[in-house]
Amino acid sequence: MSGQGAWQLLPLGPTGLGNSPYQSLSSFAGNPLLISLDALITEGWLSEEEIPLTRHVAELSEDRVNYVAVGELKRSALALAFERFPSRAHDQQTAFARFCEEEADWLDDFSLFMALKEEHGGASWDSWEPGARYREPAALSAWGEVLRHRAQEHRFYQYLFFRQWRQLRDHAKENKVTIIGDMPIFVAFDGADVWAHPDLFFLDNRLSPTVVAGVPPDYFSETGQLWGNPLYRWDRMAEDGYDWWIKRLKKSLELVDIVRLDHFRAFEAYWEVPASETTAESGRWVKGPGEKLLETLQRALGRLPLIAEDLGLITPEVEALRDAFGQPGMKVLHFAFGDTASNPYLPHNHVPNCVVYTGTHDNDTTLGWFTSLNADERRVIERYLGHDSVDICWDLIRLAFSSVADTAIVPVQDLLCLGSESRMNTPGTPEGNWEWRLRPGALTLELARRLKRTTALYGRLNTPPHVRLRDLTDEDSPLQAS
Numbered sequence: 323m324s325g326q327g328a329w330q331l332l333p334l335g336p337t338g339l340g341n342s343p344y345q346s347l348s349s350f351a352g353n354p355l356l357i358s359l360d361a362l363i364t365e366g367w368l369s370e371e372e373i374p375l376t377r378h379v380a381e382l383s384e385d386r387v388n389y390v391a392v393g394e395l396k397r398s399a400l401a402l403a404f405e406r407f408p409s410r411a412h413d414q415q416t417a418f419a420r421f422c423e424e425e426a427d428w429l430d431d432f433s434l435f436m437a438l439k440e441e442h443g444g445a446s447w448d449s450w451e452p453g454a455r456y457r458e459p460a461a462l463s464a465w466g467e468v469l470r471h472r473a474q475e476h477r478f479y480q481y482l483f484f485r486q487w488r489q490l491r492d493h494a495k496e497n498k499v500t501i502i503g504d505m506p507i508f509v510a511f512d513g514a515d516v517w518a519h520p521d522l523f524f525l526d527n528r529l530s531p532t533v534v535a536g537v538p539p540d541y542f543s544e545t546g547q548l549w550g551n552p553l554y555r556w557d558r559m560a561e562d563g564y565d566w567w568i569k570r571l572k573k574s575l576e577l578v579d580i581v582r583l584d585h586f587r588a589f590e591a592y593w594e595v596p597a598s599e600t601t602a603e604s605g606r607w608v609k610g611p612g613e614k615l616l617e618t619l620q621r622a623l624g625r626l627p628l629i630a631e632d633l634g635l636i637t638p639e640v641e642a643l644r645d646a647f648g649q650p651g652m653k654v655l656h657f658a659f660g661d662t663a664s665n666p667y668l669p670h671n672h673v674p675n676c677v678v679y680t681g682t683h684d685n686d687t688t689l690g691w692f693t694s695l696n697a698d699e700r701r702v703i704e705r706y707l708g709h710d711s712v713d714i715c716w717d718l719i720r721l722a723f724s725s726v727a728d729t730a731i732v733p734v735q736d737l738l739c740l741g742s743e744s745r746m747n748t749p750g751t752p753e754g755n756w757e758w759r760l761r762p763g764a765l766t767l768e769l770a771r772r773l774k775r776t777t778a779l780y781g782r783l784n785t786p787p788h789v790r791l792r793d794l795t796d797e798d799s800p801l802q803a804s
Contacts, residue, residue, distance in 0.1 A: 324770040325777045327784035329494065330502040330731050332683060334487075334577060338510045341389045341756045342747075344584065345510040345551075347436070350428040350573050352483035355392065359399055361486055367403045385744070386757045404478045421481045427569065428514075433476040434462070435514040437469035446512040448529050455529065457517070487577060498784060502629065502731075503578030505571070507585045508535045508551035516552055522559055522566060523552040535588075536595045536602035540634050543750040546593075546602030553594060556611045564615055568622045579627060586630035586649070587640045589615060616647050629677055633657075653678040653727060655718050656685050659703050668706070669725045678727040680718040680736045683746040687735040688715045690742030715739040716776070723780040730782065737773065738764055 335346030336353045343353075362368045373395070407418070422429060435447070442450050453461025466473070494501050509515045511531060516523055524532045535551040559566060574581050585592075588610055595605035620626055630644045632651040644651055653676050658667035665671065672678060680688050692700065692714045704711050711717060715736045722730040735744045735758070747755040777783050 323767070323774070325774040325783040327498060327782075328500045328502055328729060328731065330582070331504060331578070333504045333506055337389075337756070338512060340752055341387075343504075343756065344506045344549075346506070346513060347439075347510065348428070348432050348514045349505075349509055349570050350425075351432050351480055351514070352487060352577075354400060354479040354483060355389075355396055356487075357396070357400060357479070357482050358486055359396065362399075362403055362482075367406065368399060372402060373399045383759075384761045385759060387759050389757075400479055400482070401475065403482070404475050407478060417485075418478065418481050421484065422477050425480070425484075428573070429477055429480060431518040432480070432514040433473040434466060434469065435517055436476040437472040438465060440472065441465075441469060447517045448512075457520075491577065500580060501578045502580045502582055503574055504582045504584060505574050507583060507588050508549065508553070511550065511552050519566060522555055524555060525552065531597045533594045534597050535592065536605060537585075537593050537634060538602060538605060543602075545750075546605070547750050548595060548599065548602040553592065556615075560611070560614065564611075564618045567615065568619060571619055571626075572623060575623070575627070580629060581627065582629040582631055583649075584631050586628075586632050586644065587634065587636055590637070590640045590643045612643055613646065616643070620647070633682075648675070650675045650677050650728065652676065652682075653725070654682060654685065655679065655721060656681045656688070656691050659706065660699060669721050672725045672727050674726050674728050676727045677729040677731060678722045678725045679731050679733075680715075680722055681733055683733070684749050686742055686745050687733070687740050688718050689736075689739055690745060693741065713739075720776060720780075723776060723782055734760060734765075737769065 333343040333346060334352055334356065335343065335348055336351055337343055337355075338345040338347045359368060359373055363370060363373075407414075438450060438454050439445070439447065442454075448455060451461075452458070454465055491501060516525075520529055526532050531550075531552040533553050534549065535553055536548045537546055539546045571581065583589075590612055591607045591609050593602065593605045594608045595602050599605075616626065626647060626649070628647075628649050630649040630651050632640060632644055633654065641651075653667050653672055655667060655669075655678065658665055658669070663670075669678070681691065685691060686694065692703070692711065695703075700711060703714075707717050707721075716739075719732050719736065722732060733746075735746070738744075744758050746758050774783070
């Protein structure tokens with residue numbers, strides 16, 4: 323309806339600390355909170371009457387997600403579906419068994435991890451009893467028997483997630499929509515990845531991180547960003563041919579068509595901070611695996627459909643690594659103004675092999691960003707636009723769409739011209755992030771038509787691929803006022 327050909331998402335894994343999709347409990351699992359209860363009702367797994375509380379809680383706030391309440395009620399509904407699963411048709415039982423067998427390499431560890439985490443009251447795995455913490459074979463075997471039912475329940479949730487997601491992806495393919503996913507380069511400490519593979523990370527004898535990830539002071543923070551993720555032992559990963567990374571990227575590409583690789587620059591060099599530090603200021607740059615890893619991934623998986631998130635402090639070495647594998651970088655219009663005409667984020671400096679954004683999930687919304695600027699900063703932008711800024715959100719959308727960049731992405735908050743109250747994430751702040759939600763009915767037919775007109779005007783219409791302006795109806799004509 324709106325003529326769009328790509329849909330970009332945040333990471334799809336189960337969220338951990340701070341409800342952040344970049345602090346996932348697993349690099350392979352899907353988030354059960356994304357399972358559609360409406361679809362389960364349609365398929366007869368649940369009835370409308372059995373989940374009224376879930377619907378009620380979802381309506382408590384149209385703008386913010388209450389993760390605790392929604393999580394508790396959604397899990398209760400999914401638990402009910404699990405208890406009924408043994409009575410489902412034989413073909414569904416077979417499909418579930420096949421899923422568990424095919425995904426066992428990561429699913430067995432993840433399901434036991436989740437069961438153990440619940441058994442320990444949600445505590446971080448490094449505080450569990452020693453047998454489970456150190457993965458002693460006898461202890462894991464005993465826990466596996468005790469928690470067999472609960473672990474199977476988590477396998478079932480993953481079965482539902484992947485089943486529904488594949489249906490959604492098939493629908494996107496039918497409509498020629500490319501799904502762009504997002505892969506955090508680092509993983510959360512309190513997750514199944516580190517618990518199951520502690521030898522792949524810098525941990526001490528008590529399995530606590532010795533060094534952690536972050537970035538030095540930059541645009542987003544004067545003291546840098548201390549992410550706290552454990553850092554990889556790239557030397558050990560190289561010993562088995564980067565097997566974990568091959569499996570991780572392969573799994574991501576089963577869910578999406580293109581992967582935005584968050585913090586791409588860490589492949590060339592990453593910011594290492596002692597785990598005892600409270601800010602990211604006292605860190606150092608350490609060389610990453612570079613071409614060796616990317617060449618290995620390419621040999622294993624073929625052409626790498628990646629978008630390199632190359633924002634922040636980018637060196638010529640990072641650009642060379644990106645370009646050696648033909649990966650498009652990112653251009654963010656919020657970073658374009660205020661210095662010189664050679665700023666690489668200004669549209670006249672873009673190159674075709676890039677993705678242009680008005681802003682990202684780490685930026686304020688375009689309206690919030692523009693409102694925060696002083697009068698002189700706004701005048702610079704208006705001079706570049708060639709007119710005043712009464713419609714700044716769509717001004718930047720038009721700048722993005724008119725760029726020579728092969729792909730242009732617009733956060734939905736900017737399509738709706740929302741302010742700072744709708745910002746998704748403020749880097750360096752621990753609370754209040756990842757809670758914004760799209761109001762039901764916000765994406766109107768009128769908005770779709772406006773977006774389609776603008777998209778067609780700049781030759782980016784999804785279908786048909788080569789639209790002649792004179793062939794458009796009056797209703798869709800990009801020459802109508804947008």
